[in-house]
Amino acid sequence: MKFERFGLGLLKGMTVTLTNFFRHPTVDQFPEQRLNISRRTRGNELIWSRERCTGCGTCAKTCPQGAIEITTSTNTVENKYEVERYQVDTGYCIQCGLCVEACPYDALFMGYAFERAQYRRGDLVQSDDALLESPQRPASGYYHPDIAAKLPRQTLLVDRIVEKKE
């Protein structure tokens, strides 16, 4: 005779919820407590390096969404391309990372930040200086192991869940 069908199953279920009741909660309180995300994350923005970019346009050709727009002019004196305008519509970006992998001069990185919600679609279009790396816009270690080595390790649990941090 299995007693689970005779009310014991109910009691077993109730012990599970009671142990959870006395256990510490496991959800982190997001704005106050943050987990470190993966070091190789593909955040929803692109980091572009003006110094390294040669204006070859490989990234724009690889992009499956056609989100990257690059305008160049010819510098006849030094015999090279001059990047006039580099524009990414991150609203179209699918964070596939193909542009980062394709760049032959390591001038593109995926972003490490992820809080980039905007009120208008137009604000999602970023160009030129807005794409450069800055403390607010760190580069992710995606496809760049040297950067990944410097980022903090990913954490899966916050040490101690607190009610509210003032």
Add this chain to the structure above:
Amino acid sequence: MTWWPGNYWWHWLFFTVVLIGFVLVMVLMVIYVERRALGRMQSRLGPNRTGPFGLFQPVADAVKILLKENIVPDKADKLVHWLAPVIAFAPVVLIFAVIPFQNGALLADLNIGILFIIAVSSVTTIGVFMAGWGSSNKYSLLGAMRNVAAVVSYEMPLALSVVATVLVAGTMSLNGIVAQQTIPNILLQPLGFLIFFAAGCAEINRSPFDLMEADQELVAGFHTEYSGMKFAMFYLVEYAEAVAIAAIITTLFLSGWKGPGLPPWLWFIIKIFVVFFLMVWTRATFPRVRIDQLMAFAWKFLFPLALINLFITAGQVLIWPDGLPWYVIFINFAIAGVLILFGSKLFKLGWGRSEV
């Protein structure tokens, strides 16, 4: 004071004000307790943004809900739609009129107190059905129909388990029932307590039996078309009913205001919270039942068990007419165990073809 009609009216005014205040404050506290406890049982924290430990969350909810627009559907029966929340709310407050907070401290010490509760508490269903009918929405009507079916079915085991405690106490006055309980009735009537708890939870649509407002099937059941103040009334009714059932269980089975040390009314409130915690606990644990399971559980499991329990209690009262001795506790726990085993063994759905 010559203009004042007399002591009786002072009593009436005092207890009316106190009871309405008690119900409203208890509802706020109980909502907070429910949300926090449910959160912890699901390994979350629960509301914690408003005030220390989220204590003001129910207040914030109330303010938000009262500021919302009151939408009435075009095809709704306006009068019925408007009256329904009021009719649902009034009987819940009436229940508290006969529940003693301490010895003799109650609005009306009726000698048929428990009968009054059973009669009045069912009126809420009319309000609920009016809401379902008046909003001219199929989901509302389905939810209301399910609610009526559940209340009609669960009233039987509920009343029968109450009758057993009345037999033990020898009185129907709730104050008398409490005064008589030297041993809490939960020990003398373990099966009666379980039946009353299950039937009570089903009657007030609490979670294992909340298929009248099953979100996945019926949007929100009978209050789908309600918003703003009128929705707040239904929300209030839901939790006021939970407090009422907890108070009735406290009075009938947990020896009401009796207890050592603390003042009686505090004991009463503490016991209400204990019973309510039990409700939250079952809500957090059990999945929702189907409509056929709901009906079968009432008619094939609770009803025969309540009937047998009533007969056994009647026999015991015949054998020991001067109050049940303490060793009956063990007999009754054994009987409860055996009856639950047999009831579960014989419990079948659809002639045994569908899963229980």
